[in-house]
Amino acid sequence: MTQPETPPTTHSSPGQGDSGADGSGHAADLRPSATARVSFERLRERTDELELLISGLALFALLGLPGWLWEHFETYYARMPVEVVAGVIVVLPILSGICYVLALLFLAHLGVRAHWVGLIGLKAAFPDGVRWSRIQGIGPITLARLRARLPDLDRGIERADLVASTLFSLITFTAIALGLLGAWMTLLFVLGGLFGTALGGTNWFINIALTALFASFIGAPMLRWLLDGVLARWIPGLARNRVYCALVGLIGWVERLFLPTRLIGATRLALQSHLLPRTFFACFVLLVLFIAQVSNGWFQSGRGFDLFGSQTFVSGRDLVAGHRSGYYESQRLPRDRTRPTPIIPSPMIEQAWLPLLLPYVSLMDDPVLHQRCAAREPPAEQNFDFSAADTDAAAAAREAEFDAATEWSSACLRKLWEVRIDGVVQSLDDFVVTERRDLGLRGLGGYLPLNGLSAGPHRIEIIWRIHPEQDAILEDFVPKRVRHVIPFVWSPESAVEVAAPR
Secondary structure (H helix, E strand, O other), X not given: OOOOOOOOOOOOOOOOOOOOOOOOOOHHHOOOHHHOOOOHHHHHHHHHHHHHHHHHHHHHHHHHHHHHHHHHHHHHHHHOOHHHHHHHHHHHHHHHHHHHHHHHHHHHHHHHHHHHHHHHHHHHHOOOOOOHHHOOOOOHHHHHHHHHHOOOHHHHHHHHHHHHHHHHHHHHHHHHHHHHHHHHHHHHHHHHHHHOOOOOOHHHHHHHHHHHHHHHHHHHHHHHHHHHHHHHHXXXXXXXXXXXXHHHHHHHHHHHHHOOHHHHHHHHHHHHHHOOOOOHHHHHHHHHHHHHHHHHHHHHHHOOOOOOOOOOOOOOOOOOXXXXXXXXXXXXXXXXXXXXXXXXXXXXXXXXXEEEEEEOOHHHHHHHHHHHOOOOOOOOOOOOOOOOOOOHXXXXXXXXXXXXXXXXXXXXXXXXXXXXXXXXXXXOOOOEEEEEOOOOEXXXXXXXXXXXXXXXXEEEEEEEOOOHHHOOOXXXXXXXXXXXXXXXXXXXXXXXXXXXXX
């Protein structure tokens, strides 16, 4: 049903009369601008300056934000609980995608605004614009074509201003829509992390929930368009059917959950009515989904080495038993923290004892350890007691508790791992729980003896989750048995042959 148009509101500037359109002089009927703080034209002049300021600052901030987010994700990944990881892995790619898309739009906006500023300066310097009669070296045919196609400076300024303002509105609309979609995805991932196991599996719940989310995000506006924009126009009487109107209203309510009308409805309808009246919203929804899909794919591929998937004959699978720098402390990069793997100092070992750190990642290890270790309350951190009263007996009992807790945790973590050098199983009885703040990791650390080995190349095989058949794992995000292969060269000083002098 078409609503009657409201008469336009007129704004009078100071010094003008306040008489209404009917000449009655009743200013209250038309709400004159005498009650407004600033006239629209003055506001419009300020927005141009604000657009330039916001675009310039936002461009630098948006280009730096994804790197800052990735750095902190890599630092804290190994210490995140499952519900936090579930939220971060959707927030990070969505935010990164938003940042880069908005940065491109802001760059385009700055370019248009720079062109607009240049035209204004040109108009101020040359009020007459192009003097066609003074142009030499152009024939009459080309000159006629240029005069027909090129607008004058006034039209060029107006057109550039229109394009820049439209781009700025599109930027804000895109940012809000992507932010709302990211917020819904984050909520579903967090719910999956918290209750996914009880609901049939974390990954299973997230896949079902995301399918329903995207189906609603796409289906609700498309179904509302089909029922209200097509069928209600073609079939007489449908718009007056209460059940049909209630169904359309319910679908509209679902649509407003993802794109609230009060928040971005005016911006969306203004852009739609001036740009693509029929297909604007459909194109925009597809663009948002495309950005979400590309950002997630970029996030997943960015965690690996072959970003573009172009390396056919040397893949990640081929390198499982090869040399990978993430296993060596001397060759690790900051981003290797997102892949906490066993670590030795370097590929060249010159001592008789080989330091080895087996990382503890609560996200993957805790579900297995709950099956293999006796249940106990989460241990409290050691805090210093500053009270003056203390005795040696009380201190010895307290220290014995700490030693017992260390041994209990060490024995528990030993049940996860098996270590072999050249196929020979090594004892982990002397390995203890370790904290490496420089690496951002905790785990099981110790030393492997190399005295019985010959100098030269050797290979360490490290098995995580040995004998997986003994576990009744309900969490579907826990990996299966994993093998790490770390080649190294043992070159003790006693094995170095000094060349004879000539």
